[in-house]
Amino acid sequence: MPTLYTMPGTCSLAPNIAIAWLNAPVEIHNIAYGDHKKDAFLEINPKGKVPAVRFDDGDVLTEAAAILSWLGAAHGFEKYAHNTELGRKEAEALAYMSSEVHAAYGGHFAPGNLADSDAAQDEIKRKTYENLKGHYTRLNDQLKANGGSWYLGKRTFADAFLYVLTRWLDKTPLSIDDYPALKKHRAVMEADEGVKKALKLQDMEPIG
Numbered sequence: 464m465p466t467l468y469t470m471p472g473t474c475s476l477a478p479n480i481a482i483a484w485l486n487a488p489v490e491i492h493n494i495a496y497g498d499h500k501k502d503a504f505l506e507i508n509p510k511g512k513v514p515a516v517r518f519d520d521g522d523v524l525t526e527a528a529a530i531l532s533w534l535g536a537a538h539g540f541e542k543y544a545h546n547t548e549l550g551r552k553e554a555e556a557l558a559y560m561s562s563e564v565h566a567a568y569g570g571h572f573a574p575g576n577l578a579d580s581d582a583a584q585d586e587i588k589r590k591t592y593e594n595l596k597g598h599y600t601r602l603n604d605q606l607k608a609n610g611g612s613w614y615l616g617k618r619t620f621a622d623a624f625l626y627v628l629t630r631w632l633d634k635t636p637l638s639i640d641d642y643p644a645l646k647k648h649r650a651v652m653e654a655d656e657g658v659k660k661a662l663k664l665q666d667m668e669p670i671g
C-alpha cells in the first residue's frame with residue numbers, strides 16, 4: 464500500500480483529507496517536526512519536505528498538487544476527472560493555491576531564506592502580508608460567488624487545500640474575521656468527518 468508522509472501543521476493535511484474523503488488505500492505516516500531533515504526521511508524525499516507518497520515499488524511522488532492529482536486519477540470518482548468543467552477548475556484552484564498562495568508564505572515562515580538583515584526581513588514580511596491580503600480577498604470572493612460552502616460550489620480537493628490556507632492565516636497578523644466566507648468554510652470543514660479523521664492522524668486539533 465502506498466504511504467503518505469505528513470507532519471503536523473503542514474500542507475500535507477490536504478492530501479491526507481483527500482485520502483479520507485476517497486477512503487483510498489493509502490497509509491498515513493505522520494513524522495515529528497524536525498524528522499523531515501533527518502536521513503531516514505531525506506532518503507525518501509531529498510527535498511526534505513512533506514507531503515511525499517512512497518509507492519510499493521519504491522517510487523516517490525512529491526508536491527501536494529501532484530499528489531492530489533494522482534489521488535483523483537487513481538481513486539477518485541467521475542467528478543474528480545479533470546476533463547470536466549469542475550475538474551479543470553479544481554486543477555486551476557490547486558495550482559493557484561500551491562504555486563501562488565502557499566509559495567507566498569515563504570516570506571512569513573522563512574524570511575531568512577530571502578534576506579539577511581533584520582530590516583530587510585521585516586520589509587519582506589510586510590510585503591508578504593500585503594500579498595497574502597490580496598490572495599485571501601480573492602479566495603473569499605470566489606468562495607462567496609460559489610455559494611459560500613465549497614470553494615467551487617461542490618466539494619473538491621480545492622477545499623482541502625483551502626482549509627490548510629485558512630488555518631495558516633491565523634499565524635499571520637491577518638484576521639479570519641475580515642474574510643467571512645473563509646471563516647464559514649473553516650467551520651464547514653471542521654464539521655466534516657473526513658477532516659476530523661485526517662486531523663487526528665496528523666496529530667492536529669480543529670481550530671473551532
Ligand SMILES: N[C@@H](CCC(=O)N[C@@H](CS)C(=O)NCC(=O)O)C(=O)O
Pocket residue numbers: 472473474475499511512513514525526527528561565
Ligand atoms: N512545493 C511543495 C512545498 C512543500 C512544503 O513547503 N512543505 C512544507 C510544509 S507545508 C515543509 O515540508 N517544510 C519543511 C521545511 O521546509 O523545512 C508542495 O506544494 O508540496
